[in-house]
Amino acid sequence: MFPILNILAALPWKLIAAGALTAVLFVGGCQYGENRITAEWDAEKTAAAQVVAKQAERVATVNAQQSTINQEISNEFQKAETAIAADRGHLLASVPHRVRNVSPSGAGTVPGVPAVARGTDAIPADAVPAAEQPEPNASCEKLADDAAQTTLMVVEFQKWYREQAAAFNAPIQAGDPAK
Numbered sequence: 001m002f003p004i005l006n007i008l009a010a011l012p013w014k015l016i017a018a019g020a021l022t023a024v025l026f027v028g029g030c031q032y033g034e035n036r037i038t039a040e041w042d043a044e045k046t047a048a049a050q051v052v053a054k055q056a057e058r059v060a061t062v063n064a065q066q067s068t069i070n071q072e073i074s075n076e077f078q079k080a081e082t083a084i085a086a087d088r089g090h091l092l093a094s095v096p097h098r099v100r101n102v103s104p105s106g107a108g109t110v111p112g113v114p115a116v117a118r119g120t121d122a123i124p125a126d127a128v129p130a131a132e133q134p135e136p137n138a139s140c141e142k143l144a145d146d147a148a149q150t151t152l153m154v155v156e157f158q159k160w161y162r163e164q165a166a167a168f169n170a171p172i173q174a175g176d177p178a179k
Helices: 002-010 013-094 140-167
Strands: none
C-alpha cells in the first residue's frame, strides 16, 4: 500500500483542485443559466397567454357591441318602415281620386310598357345581359314601397357605419358615403 501513497504524494494536488473547482463552477453556471432561461421562458409564455386572453376578451366585446348596434339599427329600421308605410297610406288616402292613375281593374297600377317593336331584333348579336327588368304592371304603391325601403336601407347603413367607426375610434374619411 505504500506505493499508492507514493503515487498520491507525487500527484499535482493544486492542479487537480483547480480542475475540480473549474468543473463545479461550470456545472453550477450551467444550472444557473438553465434556471434563468426557464424562468424567462415561463414568463414569456405567461405574457403571451395574457395577450391572447386580452385579445379574445376584446373580440368578444367588439362582437357584443356590433350585435347590439345591429339590433338597434334593425329595430330603428322596422320602426321607420312602419311609420313610412302608415304615412304613405295616410297620404294616398288624402290624394284626390282624380289625381291617381286608376287602371280598369281598380288596382291603381301604372299602364304596362309596350312590347319591343316588331321591326327590330329582340336580342342583338352581342347581347349584354341587362339588369332584371321590373314587372310591366308595377304599381305606384310598389314603386313607392321600393323607393322608401331603399332610402331607409341607405340611411340605416349610414347610421351603422358611423356607429361602427365610433366603436373603433376611427375617423370618418372625407370620401365616406356615411358622412
